Amino acid sequence: MDKENCLGWLKGGKMYALNFDENLCTTCPTGDCLVKCQYMDVEKDTAVEEMVKISRGEDSFVFKDCVTCYGCEEYCKRGNHPFYLITERREEKGILTSPRAITKQWINIGEPQGKYRLGKVKEKVLSFGFMPEFLKWVRGRLFEDVMPSFIFGQEFFCNVVYIHFANTSIIKERLPMVVDNFKKLGVKEVVFIHDECYGAFAHLAPAYGIKVPFKSIHYFEYLYKRLQELKDEIRPLNIKVAYQRPCSSRLSSDKHHFVADIMELIGVDLVEREYQGENALCCGGIFSMCFGYDLANDVQKRNIDDMAANGAEYCVFNCPACQSTLGEKVAKRGIKPVHMIDICRMAIGEK
Amino acid sequence: MTDITQALAEIVGEGYVSDQPEEAYFYARDPGLMPAHEPDYVVVPKTAEEIQKVVRLANRDKIPIVPMGAGMALTGLVIPLKGGIVIDMKRMTGILAINEKARLVIVEGGISQGLLKAYLEKNYPKLRHSIPDSPATATIAANVMIHGQGRLSQQYGFNSDMVAGLEVVLPSGEICKIGSCSISPDWFSKGAPMPDLSGLFLGWFGATGIITKVALKLYPKKKMRDVEIFITDMEEIVPDIVHELTYTEMVEDITVFAQPLPMIFRDNHHITIFFTGDTDTELEFKRKMVWDALDRFIKSKDGGFMGVPPVMKPTLLDSPQRSVTRFADVKKGGGFEYSGPIILVEKYPECSRKIRELAEKYDLGYSGMARIIGRGHCMMYGFAFTFNRADPDMMERTRKALHEVSEYALEAGGVFWKPTVNEQKMALDKMDPNTRNLMGMIKKNIDPNGIMNPGNWEVN
Numbered sequence A: 001m002d003k004e005n006c007l008g009w010l011k012g013g014k015m016y017a018l019n020f021d022e023n024l025c026t027t028c029p030t031g032d033c034l035v036k037c038q039y040m041d042v043e044k045d046t047a048v049e050e051m052v053k054i055s056r057g058e059d060s061f062v063f064k065d066c067v068t069c070y071g072c073e074e075y076c077k078r079g080n081h082p083f084y085l086i087t088e089r090r091e092e093k094g095i096l097t098s099p100r101a102i103t104k105q106w107i108n109i110g111e112p113q114g115k116y117r118l119g120k121v122k123e124k125v126l127s128f129g130f131m132p133e134f135l136k137w138v139r140g141r142l143f144e145d146v147m148p149s150f151i152f153g154q155e156f157f158c159n160v161v162y163i164h165f166a167n168t169s170i171i172k173e174r175l176p177m178v179v180d181n182f183k184k185l186g187v188k189e190v191v192f193i194h195d196e197c198y199g200a201f202a203h204l205a206p207a208y209g210i211k212v213p214f215k216s217i218h219y220f221e222y223l224y225k226r227l228q229e230l231k232d233e234i235r236p237l238n239i240k241v242a243y244q245r246p247c248s249s250r251l252s253s254d255k256h257h258f259v260a261d262i263m264e265l266i267g268v269d270l271v272e273r274e275y276q277g278e279n280a281l282c283c284g285g286i287f288s289m290c291f292g293y294d295l296a297n298d299v300q301k302r303n304i305d306d307m308a309a310n311g312a313e314y315c316v317f318n319c320p321a322c323q324s325t326l327g328e329k330v331a332k333r334g335i336k337p338v339h340m341i342d343i344c345r346m347a348i349g350e351k
Numbered sequence B: 001m002t003d004i005t006q007a008l009a010e011i012v013g014e015g016y017v018s019d020q021p022e023e024a025y026f027y028a029r030d031p032g033l034m035p036a037h038e039p040d041y042v043v044v045p046k047t048a049e050e051i052q053k054v055v056r057l058a059n060r061d062k063i064p065i066v067p068m069g070a071g072m073a074l075t076g077l078v079i080p081l082k083g084g085i086v087i088d089m090k091r092m093t094g095i096l097a098i099n100e101k102a103r104l105v106i107v108e109g110g111i112s113q114g115l116l117k118a119y120l121e122k123n124y125p126k127l128r129h130s131i132p133d134s135p136a137t138a139t140i141a142a143n144v145m146i147h148g149q150g151r152l153s154q155q156y157g158f159n160s161d162m163v164a165g166l167e168v169v170l171p172s173g174e175i176c177k178i179g180s181c182s183i184s185p186d187w188f189s190k191g192a193p194m195p196d197l198s199g200l201f202l203g204w205f206g207a208t209g210i211i212t213k214v215a216l217k218l219y220p221k222k223k224m225r226d227v228e229i230f231i232t233d234m235e236e237i238v239p240d241i242v243h244e245l246t247y248t249e250m251v252e253d254i255t256v257f258a259q260p261l262p263m264i265f266r267d268n269h270h271i272t273i274f275f276t277g278d279t280d281t282e283l284e285f286k287r288k289m290v291w292d293a294l295d296r297f298i299k300s301k302d303g304g305f306m307g308v309p310p311v312m313k314p315t316l317l318d319s320p321q322r323s324v325t326r327f328a329d330v331k332k333g334g335g336f337e338y339s340g341p342i343i344l345v346e347k348y349p350e351c352s353r354k355i356r357e358l359a360e361k362y363d364l365g366y367s368g369m370a371r372i373i374g375r376g377h378c379m380m381y382g383f384a385f386t387f388n389r390a391d392p393d394m395m396e397r398t399r400k401a402l403h404e405v406s407e408y409a410l411e412a413g414g415v416f417w418k419p420t421v422n423e424q425k426m427a428l429d430k431m432d433p434n435t436r437n438l439m440g441m442i443k444k445n446i447d448p449n450g451i452m453n454p455g456n457w458e459v460n
């Protein structure tokens, strides 16, 4: 790898490096990373120029304007990692995205404290990451072939969220330890119930050359297979839903199609709307913490207006944090908030 | 049965008097750190007239009297330092009158915060009083007696500022009306436009009289209430943040806390901002005003609003907020005490550094918590330590830490809130001599036999 374009760190004697190839940018026909960015207005040539500047460690307006939506990780179809690069450079330059207090708070929350919880761990295990909601939500027939094989706690927390806070060093410090914790359990297949954790092991870890010694499975894929197995029990729900796509889903865009697949399977009409797919809008949770009222409010309003205008009766959430941020707000507009797990359980008569 | 017990029984009824060791044990202490001292008698009167008779009897025989609400002030103010009679006010729980339009209520001197709150919620859902975060059994009269602060103190000042009249049994036994009610049938002012005599009683800890009735100002209760928490890692800017918030005129209550545990709270100062509204539009308008007021801190990255998850909100919006009580048991063994000087908000950074320094020095769990009073005119800064009652060493360390807090508070320009007897002495020592003499004259003239809560506010 070209040394110039290699951002590495040394941990336990091991050098991990972000795979970013500047040449891919210089020859890029689209500059999609920034051209498609919903928070900047950028032409192709500027996009390419800025990415090259960023890659070379020069200053760029992108450091100021990027609101950390993760989108460009999906927009770039050439295997580069524009958002990780922006994050790395911001950290190197000491450019903060979030108030220091917010970053400290999150880092403290995620610190391993020996309070993790393990079910009867087998070779195949469900990972709840550090989302306590899943301790309550993950139940019923959809999970009976794996449960009670589960893990939960800071020790298994992917730590990816810190890229919002332009703080990759904490990820570098913790992620290898988390991988190690999985390794110690001897698991072979991990079904990640939190989308962001899946993104960490299937996308971010490889981007940095971190070896993951197990197979990562996205819970959408798992749910889809289980629902197929339970096909006879599905009662089509005949409802109209909008899907709230989380930022982290940009790290697993190859799994996004499962939303539509699952909805079709359970007889749900996934409404066509402006802010879907690549054009999805953030729930606003991180925006409000990092950038204040106006950005968050604008994004939330447009998003919910769009759901309502297209007749959504339910809003299906993938990430519990999005649900926590937006749940009450959609409910106030008469749209019922529901997690993906719950809507699947509804379809097999469990809710 | 002694003659006194017999005489007391004739006044309040046999079931409401005791000179037995079981009662003496309980009434000898409060949940704080002050050493216990047993009373000789405990009475639980039902009326002002019964109190009047008890006081006359005590005055005749020069027996000390200590009025008591729920005993939750924690600083030993209800411990009968010189024995005598504890008058437990808990049977005087009447709600005597309410004027919905004028937003006034008259209650008896033993009614609890919880009872008044429940009554208003049921019968007058558009009215509320400034409820403190003490356990719901704490009494209204005692809270104004100690100049407490509650949910509405940021808007309207100390809870005692919300008193609209008093009825007091003087140490001589007379029942005396204070405020508009001394002239008019209506209880709407504790003083103005006349000389404000409530100052002869409020803040005196029962050393000048026993409150048998309180008229209290009530305030509009909006249908909705919400909370946001702004956090910063810079204690120096907390006063500026409070200044901006109070300027908006949009906020109900503002409290600030900083504590090392649980981990989510480590390293930061949390400015908890409550606001209310009758509609979503009103609530959202206020939220935006609050966010806009603090936007410059977000832009400079010196602070930001943390996401308050919906599951956390009921705890925060609880009133009284039970989390304070839960903090009391952090070390298990249920020990909790705070010294809470009233001090300028600009002293927040100093106070915050001091509590960290003391917690480290004495190896104690702590929480620094402030409640803003009256649009930022001052604050109560609580230096709170938790301890395990079964650990005498820890209790001793807490005592020492609190003693240092007292010394520090005076030095920093603060004034003790609900001071212990020792702090009262420190305050009197530091006080302007003419003011001290005035206090001495008042006490001597009102209570010449020194029977009322002796040990407290004694000017010698």
Ligand SMILES: Cc1cc2nc3c(=O)[nH]c(=O)nc-3n(C[C@H](O)[C@H](O)[C@H](O)COP(=O)(O)OP(=O)(O)OC[C@H]3O[C@@H](n4cnc5c(N)ncnc54)[C@H](O)[C@@H]3O)c2cc1C
Pocket (backbone or CB within 6 Å): B066, B067, B068, B069, B070, B071, B072, B073, B074, B077, B078, B089, B109, B110, B132, B133, B134, B135, B137, B138, B139, B140, B141, B142, B143, B144, B145, B146, B147, B148, B149, B150, B204, B205, B206, B209, B210, B211, B212, B324, B325, B328, B453
């Ligand atoms: C967890 C916790 C949280 C708290 N939070 C708050 C808070 O947010 N705000 C706040 O203000 N306080 C707070 N406190 C302190 C205290 O509990 C309250 O101020 C409470 O209102 C005191 O009432 P009480 O009935 O317990 O008083 P007591 O301790 O019974 O009495 C206090 C003083 O008043 C005198 N007194 C009592 N009744 C009368 C009467 N009728 N006439 C004359 N004198 C009388 C007593 O002799 C004593 O000197 C808190 C305490 C705890 C334990």
Ligand code: SF4
Pocket (backbone or CB within 6 Å): A024, A025, A026, A028, A029, A030, A031, A032, A033, A034, A047, A048, A051, A075, A076, A077, A078, A079, A080, A081, A082
């Ligand atoms: S990051 Fe990807 S999309 Fe952006 S310029 Fe480089 S190659 Fe093109």
Ligand code: SF4
Pocket (backbone or CB within 6 Å): A033, A034, A036, A037, A038, A039, A040, A062, A065, A066, A067, A068, A069, A070, A071, A072, A073, A083
């Ligand atoms: S992370 Fe989002 S906001 Fe930032 S540059 Fe990429 S697409 Fe734009």
